[in-house]
Amino acid sequence: MSVDGEAVRPDGEADEPGWEVDPDDEWGVAVITMVGRQLKLLREAAGLRAAEFGALVGYGEDLVYKVEAGKRIPRREYLVDADRVLNANGVIEATWEDVKRVRYPKKIRELGKLEAKAIEIGIFECNIIAGLLQTSEHARELIQARQPPYSPDDVERMVAARLARQSVFDRDPSPSLHFVLEEAPLHRQVGGTMVWRKQLERLLELGQLHNVTLQVMPTNTDAHPGLDGRIELMKFPDGTAVGRSDGAFGGRPITDPKQLRILELRYGTIRAQALTPRASLAFIEQLLGET
Structure with missing residues (x-):
């Protein structure tokens, strides 16, 4: 939903456009770096500064830089909004097909492939x-109980990964x-x-x-x-x-x-x-x- 053309997101989400990239995940790093580079090139071609672009898609300047530097895995909504703002005609949104394959931790992806x-x-x-039998609410409670605690963003990432395996x-x-x-x-x-x-x-x-x-x-x-x-x-x-x-x-x-x-x-x-x-x-x- 939007108000006066500006994106409106749930509380706190404006500061969380995606997940941290695992530096040991070589394939994941390569994919996210490529997507970030493409976003930066299109933003600059549109004549937008990072702060201006961030305001248009509803995210802070610092996090725009993190996504473009390949240090943050963008959510699908971020890519959709970026595609719209930059008039990319679906080019940016299409990168979600690659991003979604690396958004989960490497170990979980490997387990999911075997399953x-x-x-x-x-x-x-x-x-x-067993994780394959858990509801999202139950999985979230278990993951939140771990020590040291995960960030809220990492909790949601791990819950999503666990549910994806249930396919x-x-x-x-x-x-x-x-x-x-x-x-x-x-x-x-x-x-x-x-x-x-x-x-x-x-x-x-x-x-x-x-x-x-x-x-x-x-x-x-x-x-x-x-x-x-x-x-x-x-x-x-x-x-x-x-x-x-x-x-x-x-x-x-x-x-x-x-x-x-x-x-x-x-x-x-x-x-x-x-x-x-x-x-x-x-x-x-x-x-x-x-x-």
């Missing part, structure tokens, strides 16, 4: 709800997705009653998908191989696989078949000890009724 290729994903979580549920053909969650985190009402109810409802919704298996590991069970941390396994169409466990192989991703068999054995044992999918959904429904 997008996998035909089978198995995850065991012992302390939190795995929309893939066609659908991958097989298996989740085992410890019972204890299901009792922790992160974010308050309403946020927690939405999270439980989300679990029930996803647990009923034809390609999703959701199980709960009850707290009154015997010891199991997942007590020392998270386990994730991904299998790909070419027969290869990758896995990682907090409590094995130094927590590093592994591809060696012998090591993968160890993780598969542990994950299989965990699934065998957990409640059945039907009993797990009934348990979550009971929790929802008590919330």
Whole structure:
């Protein structure tokens, strides 16, 4: 929306046109530097100073310089407004296709690429709800709780990245997705009653998908191989696989078949000890009724 032709943004957003660039992300740095250089050339060709341009798009001069220097990842709204102000006929707005691929942290992008290729994903979580299953509100509460705290801008960036990974549920053909969650985190009402109810409802919704298996590991069970941390396994169409466990192989991703068999054995044992999918959904429904 606008008033008298001037951009109006939510409180605080005028000072936050994008996210900081990770200097260790070579591809991301290259893309954002290229976009920033293009913005600067078009601004100068239009005869606008940085302060004048910033006033027209609703951002401060200092942040305009940061975007043009490739030190800040612009949001889509920034590029759309810049395209309009500079009469770029869609040239600047089109750069969003490249920018959106690098707006998330490198590690999350790499994980998302693997998940997008996998035909089978198995995850065991012992302390939190798995990221692929989280609502935006729940994810935000978890990320905000980290210490040292992230800036509000970084929090939103990480929430967006986590939600983007959930496109795995929309893939066609659908991958097989298996989740085992410890019972204890299901009792922790992160974010308050309403946020927690939405999270439980989300679990029930996803647990009923034809390609999703959701199980709960009850707290009154015997010891199991997942007590020392998270386990994730991904299998790909070419027969290869990758896995990682907090409590094995130094927590590093592994591809060696012998090591993968160890993780598969542990994950299989965990699934065998957990409640059945039907009993797990009934348990979550009971929790929802008590919330």
